[in-house]
Amino acid sequence: MKRVQYSSYFTQYFFIAPQLAIILIFLYLPIVQTFTDAFTIQDAFGFGRYFAGFDNFIFVLSDPNYVTALKFTLIFIVVITFFSCSIGLLLAVQANNVIHGKSAYKTLLIWPYAIAPAVVGVTANYFFSERLGILYNFFNGLWGFDWYDNIYDAYIYVFIAASWKQISANFIFFLAGLQNIQKSVIEASRIDCKSSFRRFWTITFPLLMPTTFFLIIINITYSFFDTLGIIDTTTIGAPSGETKTLVYKAYIDGFKGLDLGSAGAQSIIMMLIVLVITVFQFRFIEGKIHYN
């Protein structure tokens, strides 16, 4: 924290008031409502709500469809994080090595960052459409690919769409991380170790750890929340709900099914999951990224 500061209450409130006002109306009120929904049940005729304790939570957690969505979300997170991180890292390491054409490669690799997940989803849809989709026909030629009926084929479809979009974000951060490593450390390691492969895993990679941790968190939040637009424009949960993420399921149950209690309970369960992730993130950002 700063040693010297201002101590005027009025000015402090003035500067923070706009943000507090917006979050009060559009964040805190909805959150209170979410909790109300989660702990109440609407009666069958829609006249009133009564307190239901943890009934909504028990209902959600004992629903086999919810367990399916939970499992899928976990697999989804691990696969997306692994593939987009490793491809992003590979490309960043190579881009950091080249002398000629560095900025051209950079430009050609970062633009997908700016594409909306929903646009990626619609595009993937054309590649995976049954009649003339290029990737559909390619995989179909290999093993009779059919994501409309086969769970694992549907997995492959959404994994490819969701990972592709995230590669460039990982690339940007890994490249910045690599450029932050001091040249003298790398040069010193050149003298000690001839193999560039071993040098990477014993010197560079450990120095990249803060970036890697940070990116793992970023990728988890991406796979958790931002992929809603991808799921909604690709499989919509096909074959029969196996490719719904938790967020997508909560959205469908709430908006299409109008089951406020269940949607509220699902939101609170996810808040708890995000809480764990964020505590981890804060400890990491506050603790590790500050080293110089």
Next chain:
Amino acid sequence: MSRYFRITITHSVLVWGVLLMIIPLWLIFASSTHSNSVIYNEGMQWKVGGELFENYDKVLNKRGGFTKEITASKIFLNSFIMAFGIATLSVIVSMMAAYSLVYFKTKFSSFFFWAIFITLLVPLELRILPSYQIVSDLNLTNSYAGLILPLSASAIATFFFRQYFRSIPDELLEAAKLDGANSWKFFVDFLLPLSKTMIAAMFIFMFVYGYNQYLWPLIMTTSEKYWTVVMGLKMLGVGGSADRYSYIILSLLTPVLIIIFLQRLFIQGLFQSK
């Protein structure tokens, strides 16, 4: 020999990476220049066809939707307004909040800090139904304010500004105080010019964030006048007409061009706060 070998490997890995990114885009673009019958019968095309202007003209100016009131140009304009509004507002709001958090010490400081950063736990996707309820109680559905306001208090942008302000040496404020600058003057004359790169980076970040919003505009805009890019995507569906590819190209154009042309500012800003 081994050096040339390594350079070759490096470049070929990068070229593969670039192809992985570019080929899908190229296929979409090439397909967007053919006639509907070619696309319908043969699928995506590798070569550029002769219908470029016809297709793009049709997408931009043909009226669509349920009541035939909206054109895609209007859709893109709406998305631009939404993104621009979110970016402008959230940069102003977050920068002010971060200033308040870093440069003021009162007994409420840590309460404010937690009130803002706890909101990181609850992205829009987790409170979409009640948020919709509140916006509709305020009569803000089908309005730009309803599209922009709920998304313009970004805890992430506030966090970045906070980190940046904390990295500014204390001596700056000491010197400013010696010169008799009050808290207003310090903010406007010292911090604002100093934060130019950060402001640009956060503006770009929030613009892309706003432009690419999916769920919020989808549930917020029942009137076609306020449709954004996502509603157009929803109307596209699966299938094979060429103007759908043109629509995709047009819908990714704005944010992609912004990232390509402003990448230096964007990256500098994001990583100067480390």
